[in-house]
Amino acid sequence: MSFPEPLQHLIQHDQPLAQLTWLGIGGPARYFAEPHTREQLVALVQHAHEAEIPVRVLGSGSNVLVREAGFDGLVISLAAAALGQVSVEGTQLTAGAGAKLSHAITHAVGAGLGGLEHLAGIPGTVGSAVCGNAGAGSGDIGSVVHSVEVLDRDGTVRHIGPDELQFSHRKSNLSGLIILSVTFQLEAREVGPLTKRLQKLWIVAHNQRPFDEPRIAQPFIDPDGFSVDDLIQQAGMSGMRLGNASLASGKPNYLLAHSGATSEDVVQLLSRVREQVSLQSGIDLQLNLQIW
Ligand SMILES: Cc1cc2nc3c(=O)[nH]c(=O)nc-3n(C[C@H](O)[C@H](O)[C@H](O)COP(=O)(O)OP(=O)(O)OC[C@H]3O[C@@H](n4cnc5c(N)ncnc54)[C@H](O)[C@@H]3O)c2cc1C
Structure with missing residues (x-):
């Protein structure tokens, strides 16, 4: 099975996945790609759909266990910088799915926007956190999601607005879709006190989690x-x-x-x-x- 010429340089065959996950376990992906742009990501998903190749996306790999047999399909990593851009407009922050959650939180706090800081210490990317409605003691990420841009399985880009989004305990109705970006609706706050709050929350989270364990x-x-x-x-x-x-x-x-x-x-x-x-x-x- 070959990918079209413009995508071929992105494809690696039999790429070991263990080193890309926190648990450090498991076999290879039959095909693996780390697209540099959103257009490449969309084209990969469209081609895989046409060729009936199953697709999985990988964020930071903190919540995946790969079996020794590996994955007989295409694994797409969202690690490229272009897929993790963060920007602020008014009280809304938009983050590419590949952005680290910690980066989105510090960006929000630096811009005087509150609402994400209680998630400090949760590892991983924004896309995965929203898909799985990640949360800590005082709330889930879904409560501040305004809208989400997703890729359907066939590679169609779609915008999902507040009326269609559903979040429950560690679940969302986004499962099975690939999240491209997320817009959060946050609250304007003073940067100084917000930064102090983030520092405190970070210390609490750090003490609760055995971060020194690598796997x-x-x-x-x-x-x-x-x-x-x-x-x-x-x-x-x-x-x-x-x-x-x-x-x-x-x-x-x-x-x-x-x-x-x-x-x-x-x-x-x-x-x-x-x-x-x-x-x-x-x-x-x-x-x-x-x-x-
Ligand atoms: C030490 C530790 C502490 C943790 N603490 C918490 C906690 O307090 N609260 C909590 O909720 N979770 C916690 N987790 C779990 C983990 O942080 C979350 O599940 C996080 O969202 C995983 O992000 P990731 O980028 O590493 O996802 P990955 O491990 O890369 O992927 C996990 C799943 O998300 C899917 N996915 C990744 N990106 C996308 C995307 N863009 N669109 C659609 N699907 C996608 C993957 O296909 C996969 O199925 C913890 C994990 C560890 C190791």
């Missing part, structure tokens, strides 16, 4: 009214290790991949946790981690 994931969604941490502790599984994957002791909602870890180690550990938590509490934990 880490936060695999489960807190069920409404419960904390995954508490549920796993009550099931007696904090620190549990299976093969070369373990739960962080003391913060068992984080999963660590040790040297030699395989996707099977992770999948088995996650399934053991779900089983034990369900037996102990009757709660069926839902995965946030995307398994490819």
